[in-house]
Amino acid sequence: DQQVKQNSPSLSVQEGRISILNCDYTNSMFDYFLWYKKYPAEGPTFLISISSIKDKNEDGRFTVFLNKSAKHLSLHIVPSQPGDSAVYFCAASAYVGGTSYGKLTFGQGTILTVHP
C-alpha cells in the first residue's frame, strides 16, 4: 500500500525555468510533509517542509504547496539550476498516539535533470 506517491519517475527542465515536482498521498492522518534531495551514494538532504495548517511555505528558490482537500503537494524550484539535478523525495509523517514525527513515509522519488 503506497501511501505516498510520486507518479513521475523523472523530469527534465531547462536551466532558468521552473521545475514542478508532484506528490500525492492517501493517508488523511498525515500532518507534516517534507521534501528531500538526494545524490547517488549520499544520504537525503532536507530541503523544505510544510505543516498541514499551512498551504504554502517558501524558502529561497524552493516553494512547497499543499492542497489538503486533494491530498496533493508540489515542490516548485525557480529558477532551476544544473546543480539541482538529483533525486527528489517527498515524505510525510503523522503524530498519532505518540508516533514520532521522525517516522516518515517516503514516495518513490523523481529524478530531476536540469539542462544548461
Added chain:
Amino acid sequence: NAGVMQNPRHLVRRRGQEARLRCSPMKGHSHVYWYRQLPEEGLKFMVYLQKENIIDESGMPKERFSAEFPKEGPSILRIQQVVRGDSAAYFCASIRDNVSGNTIYFGEGSWLTVV
C-alpha cells in the same frame, strides 16, 4: 547531513554472516531512526529508538534484524545470517525532539552488499 555519522559506509558480507551498522546522531539529538532503501525504491522506515528504548519497530523484519541505542555509544542495526535480499542502503536519521517542525537529519548511509 553533517552531524549524523554512519559507519561503515560500505560493507560486504557473505551469505550467512552478520552485519553491524553504526549510527551516531547529531549532537543534542536523542531520537534515532533507521531506514532502508532497496534498489529502485524509496526509503522505508524500519525502527525508532530513544536511549535504551525501542519505541517503534513496526518496520523491522520479524527475524534476523535487531536494533539498539545504548546509554553510551552509537545506535547499532544488526542483521544476522544475511541473505542477498538484505543488500540495500541503510540510512540513519535523528531528530532533537518529537515535535512538529523539527528537522529530521539523515546520515550518509551504509551500503550493504551480500555476496
